[in-house]
Amino acid sequence: MKAEIIAVGTELLMGQIDNTDASYISKRFPECGVYVYYHTVVGDNSSRLRDCINIAMSRVDVLVLTGGLGPTQDDLTKETVAQVLGLKLVLHQDILDEIKSYFEKTRHNRKNLVMTSNNEKQAYYPEGSVILPNRNGTAAGCIITYSLNGLDKTIILLPGPPWEMEPMFDEYVIEYFQKKNTEGLKSVYLRMFGIGESAMETLISDIVTSQTNPTIAPYAKKGEVMLRVTARYDKKADDADIILKPVLDKLYERLGEYIYADSDIELKDVTADMLISRNITVAFAESCTGGMMSQMITDISGISKIFLGSVVAYSNSIKESLLKVNHSTLDKYGAVSEKTAIEMANGVRLLFNTEVGISITGIAGPTGATLDKPVGRVFIGISTKQNTSSYEYTFTGNREKIRYYSCIHAMNILRQYALMKG
Amino acid sequence: MKAEIIAVGTELLMGQIDNTDASYISKRFPECGVYVYYHTVVGDNSSRLRDCINIAMSRVDVLVLTGGLGPTQDDLTKETVAQVLGLKLVLHQDILDEIKSYFEKTRHNRKNLVMTSNNEKQAYYPEGSVILPNRNGTAAGCIITYSLNGLDKTIILLPGPPWEMEPMFDEYVIEYFQKKNTEGLKSVYLRMFGIGESAMETLISDIVTSQTNPTIAPYAKKGEVMLRVTARYDKKADDADIILKPVLDKLYERLGEYIYADSDIELKDVTADMLISRNITVAFAESCTGGMMSQMITDISGISKIFLGSVVAYSNSIKESLLKVNHSTLDKYGAVSEKTAIEMANGVRLLFNTEVGISITGIAGPTGATLDKPVGRVFIGISTKQNTSSYEYTFTGNREKIRYYSCIHAMNILRQYALMKG
Numbered sequence: 001m002k003a004e005i006i007a008v009g010t011e012l013l014m015g016q017i018d019n020t021d022a023s024y025i026s027k028r029f030p031e032c033g034v035y036v037y038y039h040t041v042v043g044d045n046s047s048r049l050r051d052c053i054n055i056a057m058s059r060v061d062v063l064v065l066t067g068g069l070g071p072t073q074d075d076l077t078k079e080t081v082a083q084v085l086g087l088k089l090v091l092h093q094d095i096l097d098e099i100k101s102y103f104e105k106t107r108h109n110r111k112n113l114v115m116t117s118n119n120e121k122q123a124y125y126p127e128g129s130v131i132l133p134n135r136n137g138t139a140a141g142c143i144i145t146y147s148l149n150g151l152d153k154t155i156i157l158l159p160g161p162p163w164e165m166e167p168m169f170d171e172y173v174i175e176y177f178q179k180k181n182t183e184g185l186k187s188v189y190l191r192m193f194g195i196g197e198s199a200m201e202t203l204i205s206d207i208v209t210s211q212t213n214p215t216i217a218p219y220a221k222k223g224e225v226m227l228r229v230t231a232r233y234d235k236k237a238d239d240a241d242i243i244l245k246p247v248l249d250k251l252y253e254r255l256g257e258y259i260y261a262d263s264d265i266e267l268k269d270v271t272a273d274m275l276i277s278r279n280i281t282v283a284f285a286e287s288c289t290g291g292m293m294s295q296m297i298t299d300i301s302g303i304s305k306i307f308l309g310s311v312v313a314y315s316n317s318i319k320e321s322l323l324k325v326n327h328s329t330l331d332k333y334g335a336v337s338e339k340t341a342i343e344m345a346n347g348v349r350l351l352f353n354t355e356v357g358i359s360i361t362g363i364a365g366p367t368g369a370t371l372d373k374p375v376g377r378v379f380i381g382i383s384t385k386q387n388t389s390s391y392e393y394t395f396t397g398n399r400e401k402i403r404y405y406s407c408i409h410a411m412n413i414l415r416q417y418a419l420m421k422g
Numbered sequence: 423m424k425a426e427i428i429a430v431g432t433e434l435l436m437g438q439i440d441n442t443d444a445s446y447i448s449k450r451f452p453e454c455g456v457y458v459y460y461h462t463v464v465g466d467n468s469s470r471l472r473d474c475i476n477i478a479m480s481r482v483d484v485l486v487l488t489g490g491l492g493p494t495q496d497d498l499t500k501e502t503v504a505q506v507l508g509l510k511l512v513l514h515q516d517i518l519d520e521i522k523s524y525f526e527k528t529r530h531n532r533k534n535l536v537m538t539s540n541n542e543k544q545a546y547y548p549e550g551s552v553i554l555p556n557r558n559g560t561a562a563g564c565i566i567t568y569s570l571n572g573l574d575k576t577i578i579l580l581p582g583p584p585w586e587m588e589p590m591f592d593e594y595v596i597e598y599f600q601k602k603n604t605e606g607l608k609s610v611y612l613r614m615f616g617i618g619e620s621a622m623e624t625l626i627s628d629i630v631t632s633q634t635n636p637t638i639a640p641y642a643k644k645g646e647v648m649l650r651v652t653a654r655y656d657k658k659a660d661d662a663d664i665i666l667k668p669v670l671d672k673l674y675e676r677l678g679e680y681i682y683a684d685s686d687i688e689l690k691d692v693t694a695d696m697l698i699s700r701n702i703t704v705a706f707a708e709s710c711t712g713g714m715m716s717q718m719i720t721d722i723s724g725i726s727k728i729f730l731g732s733v734v735a736y737s738n739s740i741k742e743s744l745l746k747v748n749h750s751t752l753d754k755y756g757a758v759s760e761k762t763a764i765e766m767a768n769g770v771r772l773l774f775n776t777e778v779g780i781s782i783t784g785i786a787g788p789t790g791a792t793l794d795k796p797v798g799r800v801f802i803g804i805s806t807k808q809n810t811s812s813y814e815y816t817f818t819g820n821r822e823k824i825r826y827y828s829c830i831h832a833m834n835i836l837r838q839y840a841l842m843k844g
Contacts, residue, residue, distance in 0.1 A: 011641040013458045014650065015449025018440045022463070027437025036435045037470065041444070041461035048459065055477065071620045072640060073630070119620055136819060161642070163819040198493045198541055208495070218494060219433040220583075228436065284734075290720025291713030294734045298712025301788055301821060309740045312706075312716045312732035314725075318774060322731075352740060366723055397558060397585040399723060 001177075002060040003029060003036045006052055008068035008077050009160055010043040021066040021158070021165050028169065030185050032177035034062055044074035046083075053084050057153055062177075067160030069139035071118040077157055078126060078142075085146055085155070087126040092140075095131065096123035099138045129157075132172040137164040143176060183232060186240035190227040190251060192258035193267060193412050197225050203254050207247065214247055222401065223408050224267065225258075227251065260415065268296050271411050274418040275306045282414065283352035284310040285323055285344040287335065287361040288378065293407040308352045313344065323347030336361050336373055338390040341381030345390075349383045357383040358414060360406050364399045378406045382413055423599075424482040425451060425458045428474055430490035430499050431582060432465040443488040443580070443587050449686075450591065452607050454599035456484055466496040468505075475506050479575055484599075489582030491561035493540040499579055500548060500564075507568055507577070509548040514562075517553065518545035521560045551579075554594040559586040565598060605654060608662035612649040612673060614680035615689060615834050619647050625676050629669065636669050644823065645830050646689065647680075649673065682837065690718050693833050696840035697728045704836065705774035706732040707745055707766040709757065709783040710800065715829040730774045735766065745769030758783050758795055760812040763803030767812075771805045779805040780836060782828050786821045800828045804835055 005022045012019055019041055026036040037060060042052045049068075056063045068077030082089050099119055125131060125142050132141035139159040146153045156173060158165045192200065197220040201208070204227075208216045214231040229251070231243040252259065261270050275282060284293050294310040297303055311322050316335055319325040325343040333339045341359050349357025362378030369375045376395040381388065391413065395405045427444045434441055441463055448458040459482060464474045471490075478485045490499030504511050521541055547553060547564050554563035561581040568575045578595060580587045614622065619642040623630070626649075630638045636653040651673070653665040674681065683692050697704060706715050716732040719725055733744050738757055741747040747765040755761045763781050771779025784800030791797045798817040803810065813835065817827045 007461075010639060011643075012445070012461065013448050014452075014639075014641075015445040015447070015458075016641050016648070017643060018442050018445045019461070020440050023434070023437040023440045025437070026435050030436075036437075037465065038474075039429075039434065039441070039461070039463035043459065051481075052460075059473075070642075072623045073627070074639070118624065163823045166820075201494045202540065205495070217432060217436075217496070219436075219438050220492075221433075221439060226438070286713075286716075289717075291708075291716030291732060291734065292720075294708075294713030294736075295711075295717045298714075298734075298736065299822070301786075304736050307736055309736040309744075310713060310732075310734035312713065312720075312734070314720065314729055314731040318731045322773070351744070364723075398588075400721070401585045 001034045001062050003034045003062035003064060004038040004040060004056040004060040005036060005064045005066065006040045006042060006049075006056060007066045007160070008042060008044065008049060010074070012041045012067075013043050020162050021160065024162065024166055025064055025066075025169060028174060029177075030187070032174050033181035033183060033185065034177055044068060044076060046076050046080050049076070049080045050084055053081065057148055061152065062154045062156070064156045064158065066158045066165055069122065069141070069157060069159050071122055071138070073118075075121075078124065081144070081155060081157065082126040085126065085144065087128065087144070089124040090127050092123050092125055092131060095125075095140050096120065098133070098140075099123060102138050132158070132168050134159060134164055134168060136167060137161060139164065141168050141172070143173075181235070184235040184240060185230060185232055186244065187228050187230040187264075188244055188248060188262055189264040190229065190255070190259050191261040191265070191267070192225045192227075192255060193223070193260050193408075195225060195255070195258045200225050200227075200255065200258075204251060207250050207254075211247060214244055216247070216251075223405050267408055267411050267415065269300060271415040271418065272297060272300045272303055274415060274422070276302070278418055278421055279306065280356060280418055280421065281306050281308060281354040282356045282358060283308050283348045283354045285348035285357065285359040286310055286312050287314065287319070287344070287359075288364040289360045289403050289406050290314060292403050293358070293360060293410055296407055296411070308354055311348055311351065319344060322351065324350070334370075334373070336363055336377060336379060338379055338392065341379035341390045342383065342388045345381035345383035346388060355384060356414065356417060357381075358410055359383075360410050362393075362402070362406055364402045364406075366399060376402050378402065378409075380406065380410045380413055382417060384417070423456045423484050425456045425484035425486060426460040426462060426478040426482040427458060427486045427488065428462045428464060428471075428478060429488045429582070430464060430466065430471060432496070434463045434489075435465050442584055443582065446584065446588055447486060447488075447591060450596060451599075452609070454596050455603035455605060455607065456599055466490060466498060468498050468502050471498070471502045472506055475503065479570055483574065484576045484578070486578045486580065488580045488587055491544065491563070491579060491581050493544055493560070495540075497543075500546065503566070503577060503579065504548040507548065507566065509550065509566070511546040512549050514545050514547055514553060517547075517562050518542065520555070520562075521545060524560050554580070554590050556581060556586055556590060558589060559583060561586065563590050563594070565595075603657075606657040606662060607652060607654055608666065609650055609652040609686075610666055610670060610684055611686040612651065612677070612681050613683040613687070613689070614647045614649075614677060615645070615682050615830075617647060617677070617680045622647050622649075622677065622680075626673060629672050629676075633669060636666055638669070638673075645827050689830055689833050689837065691722065693837040693840065694719060694722045694725055696837060696844070698724070700840055700843055701728065702778060702840055702843065703728050703730060703776040704778045704780060705730050705770045705776045706832075707770035707779065707781040708732055708734050709736065709741070709766070709781075710786040711782045711825050711828050712736060714825050715780070715782060715832055718829055718833070730776055733770055733773065741766060744773065746772070756792075756795070758785055758799060758801060760801055760814065763801035763812045764805065764810045767803035767805035768810060777806060778836065778839060779803075780832050781805075782832050784815075784824070784828055786824045786828075788821060798824050800824065800831075802828065802832045802835055804839060806839070
């Protein structure tokens with residue numbers, strides 16, 4: 001089934017927030033046989049929204065609308081959908097009761113978040129809707145089925161805030177479609193580090209062009225490249241792996257040295273899994289990344305088994321006092337140097353008493369460049385009882401990109417250490 | 423002028439990346455009199471892209487296409503646009519030379535990123551294009567003007583990666599439109615912390631409904647609410663402030679206690695500005711947020727003037743050894759408690775010798791809840807030479823949301839301290 005996601009909200013068109021709902025839904029939908037062909041964003045304007053709904057109904061089978069279910073005057077998704085489909089809005093007393101109880105529950109620590117009369121609007125839904133409860137907010141979602149020129153259309157309304165939309169989608173929408181699914185789709189994600197997108201495609205272009213099932217699609221993501229290899233298969237015959245194997249074998253032959261995972265898992269998760277399973281304890285000393293590397297690894301619940309903590313040493317005095325970097329090292333080589341990176345890594349390892357210490361020191365910009373060190377120059381150190389090393393990089397791009405690249409390269413150094421120990 | 427942004431790329435429809443390009447462009451375009459009415463995302467498919475271009479040309483004046491300018495076989499934006507407009511693609515020798523020199527420049531530290539023959543495709547552009555140089559990659563952008571049924575249409579092609587697109591947009595596209603601009607638009611952003619969206623709207627609904635110029639639009643963002651107040655004005659008369667003032671005065675009267683800024687600036691930036699201007703040095707002790715608060719503040723270039731660093735104390739042993747939290751405190755009250763938060767804040771302040779120490783300890787979930795402490799329970803401590811306090815919260819939502827809310831509440835506590843000192 002083909003789907004389109006229409007996100008409703010002027011705040012998206014003002015660039016105040018990213019349309020992460022569309023990404024989330026797009027990523028999960030194929031699991032239940034629904035493929036997203038279009039994303040649309042339109043403002044809180046009934047007539048433009050109506051036109052977008054009509055365009056979408058002419059080109060897809062499943063239409064998901066996110067946002068515009070809130071209590072305020074410019075929330076008009078339900079009203080507009082009901083108008084396009086010719087349906088009445090009807091009151092659901094149980095939803096009204098739940099909204100009341102939600103406000104009771106969260107009242108104690110957010111004293112200004114009180115229920116107001118416009119919250120009642122949130123209890124009205126188009127007639128015939130299947131209601132999707134909201135455990136994280138007041139806007140319930142709904143599913144409406146509709147027949148257009150003899151074709152079945154499914155229209156799904158979901159709240160805009162990701163922490164409300166995502167659990168609702170996982171719990172109700174996925175299940176709704178999984179029941180209907182006939183053809184299967186299986187994707188393998190080959191994730192690589194250390195090779196560029198064009199170089200990768202040149203290495204495998206003959207394989208890509210000769211394939212129709214599975215299909216092979218390359219993606220570049222900040223600092224990484226990925227191939228998605230997707231087989232359409234017969235659910236009864238359960239032959240996905242048979243279709244995938246010969247192509248995967250060829251790809252591994254050409255790209256094996258760069259592949260770090262064969263699933264849609266990030267470098268940090270692969271690294272964390274390896275550290276946990278091998279019981280390798282770590283601590284970080286961060287300068288230019290200012291905590292980003294620590295934040296990245298602590299995104300993972302349960303990482304406390306091997307991650308003890310970090311020092312964000314943003315000033316030289318802290319590098320000396322806490323991490324025991326020699327004053328003379330800082331004087332002679334500077335904070336952004338191979339020597340300092342090594343001493344920081346040693347220092348944090350000893351301070352936290354871990355197996356490995358990782359350090360990052362560099363010039364994230366836009367200021368801070370010196371005659372011999374450009375913006376983007378970064379040193380990453382690794383220290384163990386047996387060994388210390390330092391790696392030098394010169395990343396291009398803005399502050400955010402340089403910090404991010406520093407972290408994923410440090411993560412890759414950790415991963416390679418863990419691999420070696422395996 | 424009305425605009426639509428079409429992002430081209432199957433990776434967006436697979437949910438591998440968010441469409442941040444659309445947000446960025448949407449945010450900046452109004453500065454030069456261009457208002458974004460639609461975002462569209464479509465895959466790397468020539469016929470569907472063609473249809474989307476035709477729909478866009480029928481409803482807007484300015485069409486921006488991002489992505490699909492790369493070297494690989496599925497990059498087909500230029501080819502499709504040329505086809506729709508009936509234009510030939512012509513070789514630009516200077517672009518080809520620049521691509522070659524880009525590969526020379528970045529070769530030394532990324533040995534597998536080599537130029538391949540398919541990069542040459544990137545030197546072809548639709549005839550009559552104004553070329554927009556790319557300082558951060560190999561894909562130049564372009565601007566094409568076109569007349570459709572007597573109406574002027576502007577079509578702009580930009581690369582997909584944000585670190586290439588954003589500088590190109592800032593340097594060339596903004597300037598291109600600023601020259602054409604007749605009517606002015608001025609927005610004031612009132613940013614609030616500590617009040618919910620509905621409560622805010624109820625307080626000001628009479629003002630919102632009675633306004634046409636300026637317009638007032640409410641937005642909710644994770645943990646914060648914002649009002650955008652936008653006046654359309656005559657550039658010659660320069661009367662924007664006269665139009666805005668009476669409405670802003672009324673809004674301040676009702677909402678003043680919650681407003682922390684009157685521009686589109688984040689809480690962390692307001693806080694950082696105040697800390698820097700008042701020379702208040704800080705250090706953080708992070709447990710459940712694992713470095714997120716430090717990363718947040720070090721997003722800001724120049725923050726090293728007052729931010730000395732942090733300890734990410736992810737294990738109890740580090741809370742004791744580095745932050746000097748009493749063993750008996752951890753034993754009796756647990757790591758997630760008022761007492762521990764206070765001792766962590768004291769500890770980090772003394773360790774880094776700063777004016778203020780801030781601590782965050784909590785249960786980010788999904789595991790870790792105890793009988794008396796649910797997921798989302800967070801304590802934030804603040805310590806100065808004169809005083810220590812601790813604040814208790816119970817946030818709802820997933821791990822990411824709980825960690826983020828913890829950081830912005832800690833940031834607000836810091837801001838309030840700085841305010842008091844002012």
